[in-house]
Amino acid sequence: MKICIFGAGAIGGYMGAKLAQAGADVSLVARGPHLAAMKENGLRLIEEEGEVTVPVTASDNAADLGPQDYVIVTLKAHSVPPVVDKMQPLIGENTTIVSGVNGVPWWYFHKIGGDYEGTRLHSVDPGDAQWNGFGPDRVLGCVVYPAAEVIEPGVVKHIEGNRFSLGEPDGSKSDRAMALSKALASAGLKAPVRPKLxxxxxxxxxxxxxxxxxxxxxxxxxxxxxxxxxxxxxxxxxxxxxxxxxxxxxxxxxxxxxxxxxxxxxxxxxxxxxxxxxxxxxxxxxxxxxxxxxxxxxxxxxxxxxxxxxxxxxxxxxxxxxxxx
Ligand SMILES: NC(=O)C1=CN([C@@H]2O[C@H](COP(=O)(O)OP(=O)(O)OC[C@H]3O[C@@H](n4cnc5c(N)ncnc54)[C@H](OP(=O)(O)O)[C@@H]3O)[C@@H](O)[C@H]2O)C=CC1
Ligand SMILES: CC(C)(CO)C(=O)C(=O)O
Missing domain, CATH: 1.10.1040.10 (N-(1-d-carboxylethyl)-l-norvaline Dehydrogenase; domain 2)
Incomplete structure (x- = not known):
């Protein structure tokens, strides 16, 4: 299972370090001094129980990493629409996009049923960049509970929490949700699949x-x-x-x-x-x-x-x- 974390700062870095430490096939997209430090020295994760430095595959260019099974987006919400085009090399026929971003997600009205089905949200997806560029059928929702910080380039400090609740827009326990849940659990994270995310x-x-x-x-x-x-x-x-x-x-x-x-x-x-x-x-x-x-x-x-x-x-x-x- 190939997993790419796009925007591997505090939350993505925490998740990426845990996955890499567990031996998952994970790559990270980041930029600037944080990317340079991770490439040179690996990613250092400081947790209450101790710290670890893991070598990581990291790039600022999605084309270096190629199509993925899962792309986990852990950018700040306003940073996502401008990079939808840059993310395209990560997206193959069966790629799932996991939206690990705070706030109302852009896919909120996908498969909700009823009168509001398909409503687009300008505030989080101006110009429908994500709706059109990813396609809502690829999306698996995620609520991020951990708190973490990038305290210096290449170094992520975990503060508390390890739960990333997952959920399909239609509430089903799909194979793709269950498989990601298992991979995250193998890395020591809690990732329940919720019927009502x-x-x-x-x-x-x-x-x-x-x-x-x-x-x-x-x-x-x-x-x-x-x-x-x-x-x-x-x-x-x-x-x-x-x-x-x-x-x-x-x-x-x-x-x-x-x-x-x-x-x-x-x-x-x-x-x-x-x-x-x-x-x-x-x-x-x-x-x-x-x-x-x-x-x-x-x-x-x-x-x-x-x-x-x-x-x-x-x-x-x-x-x-x-x-x-
Ligand atoms: N941190 C926390 O404790 C929590 C955060 N969240 C949510 O999780 C999401 C992620 O937050 P957080 O991890 O704190 O954010 P960060 O800013 O720490 O991480 C995002 C990373 O993406 C990088 N980035 C931005 N644009 C690009 C790009 N075009 N190409 C490559 N890398 C890029 C940023 O680099 P640069 O720094 O250069 O911009 C940064 O390193 C947010 O929605 C937040 O609200 C939820 C719960 C807790
Ligand atoms: C305020 C808090 C702790 C949650 O309500 C939070 O998630 C944040 O600081 O962004």
Whole structure:
């Protein structure tokens, strides 16, 4: 089984190192100093249990790697549409594309059934680049739970978690999903195949939708923004608006908003990825995490006053920092 991880930074590097360590036929697409370091010295993974350096096949050119059984995309959401063309050499007749990106996935309405079937999402797939360039039938969904960081070129620090939930857009336990699940499990990762991945997408998205922009606007860590009365209320209102949208789309939440916010607080003094991106001058995943939910509000005819307000503020915050178009 040939697996290529496209965008092998923090999450892709973590997954790639675990797969390589387990002897899988895995290759990595990365760029810049991080790629150069991995090619020269191998990929170093630091985990709580210890650290390991694994030799990896890595390139910035998909043509060097050729057609794959699985391409696991672990780019930031806004980085995917511009590289769809560059990814084509990795795609053969039976290639599965695994979308390991936070936010509402571009394939959300593929095989969902009902009135919304086939709806495209401009906020995450402008110009239908992924829908047309990959084709939705190739897609296997993934919710990424681990936290990791590239702490220096060629070095990934794993922080917590090892679950990558997988799910077919139609909810089936397909051979391709089961085979990837087994390969990831052999590498020491949890990769359950879920019949209702969209439910999991929303529980994760609840947090990213609200905590991430609030942290970028306030520079507060999760424990603080989830317990301060004012920001907790803002997060709660955003989540309730999102819940109304998701429930119209058939999602069932296994917990309520207060439990989700308490879960965020329990993570502790964590600076969300959007705050980290802002601080480091990197583009922020505003469209995938917040704009996409506003778009779904429009699609389902659901008012989103709090989401609209926070989105406008964080967009301007990012624009002023030169990090948003
Ligand atoms: N990190 C985390 O803890 C978590 C992340 N996620 C999600 O996972 C996804 C990936 O995040 P993360 O791993 O943090 O992101 P990273 O930025 O660490 O990884 C993406 C990598 O792809 C590289 N890249 C970008 N464009 C190209 C290109 N055209 N060709 C080759 N390489 C390219 C980037 O290089 P460069 O640095 O030069 O841009 C970077 O090394 C995101 O959607 C994120 O929200 C989900 C849960 C937790
Ligand atoms: C906020 C958190 C921990 C999840 O809600 C996260 O995933 C992030 O920092 O991007």
């Amino acid at each position: 969209r439910d999991e997408i929303w529980v994760k998205l609840w947090g990213n939708l609200s905590f991430n922009p609030i942290s970028a606007l306030t520079h507060a860590t999760l424990d603080v923004l989830c317990t301060d009365g004012g920001t907790r209320a803002v997060a709660r209102n955003m989540m309730l608006e999102a819940q109304e949208i998701a429930e119209k789309l058939g999602v069932k939440f296994p917990i309520d908003v207060d439990r989700r916010i308490d879960g965020g607080a329990a993570v502790g003094a964590h600076r969300t990825s959007m705050l980290q991106d802002l601080d480091m001058g990197r583009p922020m995943e505003i469209d995938a995490l917040v704009g996409s939910v506003q778009e779904l509000g429009r699609v389902t005819g659901t008012p989103t006053p709090t989401i609209d307000t926070v989105l406008a503020l964080v967009q301007l915050r990012a624009r002023v920092a030169g990090l948003y178009g």
